[in-house]
Amino acid sequence: xxxxxxxxxxxxxxxxxxxxxxxxxxxxxxxxxxxxxxxxxxxxxxxxxxxxxxxxxxxxxxx
Amino acid sequence: xxxxxxxxxxxxxxxxxxxxxxxxxxxxxxxxxxxxxxxxxxxxxxxxxxxxxxxxxxxxxxxxxxxxxxxxxxxxxxxxxxxxxxxxxxxxxxxxxxxxxxxxxxxxxxxxxxxxxxxxxxxxxxxxxxxxxxxxxxxxxxxxx
Numbered sequence: 001x002x003x004x005x006x007x008x009x010x011x012x013x014x015x016x017x018x019x020x021x022x023x024x025x026x027x028x029x030x031x032x033x034x035x036x037x038x039x040x041x042x043x044x045x046x047x048x049x050x051x052x053x054x055x056x057x058x059x060x061x062x063x
Numbered sequence: 064x065x066x067x068x069x070x071x072x073x074x075x076x077x078x079x080x081x082x083x084x085x086x087x088x089x090x091x092x093x094x095x096x097x098x099x100x101x102x103x104x105x106x107x108x109x110x111x112x113x114x115x116x117x118x119x120x121x122x123x124x125x126x127x128x129x130x131x132x133x134x135x136x137x138x139x140x141x142x143x144x145x146x147x148x149x150x151x152x153x154x155x156x157x158x159x160x161x162x163x164x165x166x167x168x169x170x171x172x173x174x175x176x177x178x179x180x181x182x183x184x185x186x187x188x189x190x191x192x193x194x195x196x197x198x199x200x201x202x203x204x205x206x207x208x
Contacts, residue, residue, distance in 0.1 A: 039096030046103030054135035
C-alpha cells in the first residue's frame with residue numbers, strides 16, 4: 001500500500017461521522033487492565049453497531 | 064487539519080496493531096476477548112470506510128447494498144464467535160465461526176470489493192479488510208494453541 005493509498009483510506013475514515021471515529025478510537029485504546037468479559041462486551045457492542053449501521057444503509061424491504 | 068487528524072488516527076491504528084500481539088500479563092480468556100474486541104473494531108473501521116466512500120460517490124448503490132449485507136452477516140457471525148468464546152469450552156463452535164468469518168471476508172474482498180471501479184477506493188477498502196484478516200488470523204492461531 002502506498003502513502004497515497006494510506007492517506008486515501010484515512011481521509012475516508014476521517015470523513016465518517018466524528019462520533020463514530022471517537023467510538024472506534026475508544027475501542028482501539030481500551031486495551032489495558034480489562035477482563036475477558038469486558039473485552040467481549042465491547043466486541044458485542046461493536047457488532048451491534050455494525051449491524052445497526054448495515055440496517056440503516058440497506059433499502060427498506062418492499063411491501 | 065484533516066491531515067493532522069489522519070495522522071492521529073494512523074498513529075493510534077499503528078500503535079494498536081503493534082501492541083495487540085504483545086500485551087502481556089493477561090489470561091488466555093482476556094487475550095482472546097481482546098482479540099475479539101479488536102476484530103469487531105477493525106470490521107467497524109472497514110464498514111465506516113465503505114460507507115464514507117459510498118457517500119462520496121465512489122461506490123454504486125447496488126454495490127453498497129450488497130457490501131452492507133455482507134457486513135451484517137459478518138457482524139452476526141462475530142457475535143456468535145463472542146458467545147462461543149464466552150462459553151470457554153466451546154472451541155468447536157468458535158473454530159466454526161472463525162471459518163465462517165474467514166469465508167465471508169474472502170467473499171467480500173474477492174467478489175464485492177473488486178467490483179468497485181475507483182482504484183483508490185477499492186484499494187482503501189481492501190487495506191481496511193486486510194487489517195480485519197490480520198486480527199482474525201491471530202484469533203485462529205491463538206485458538207489453535
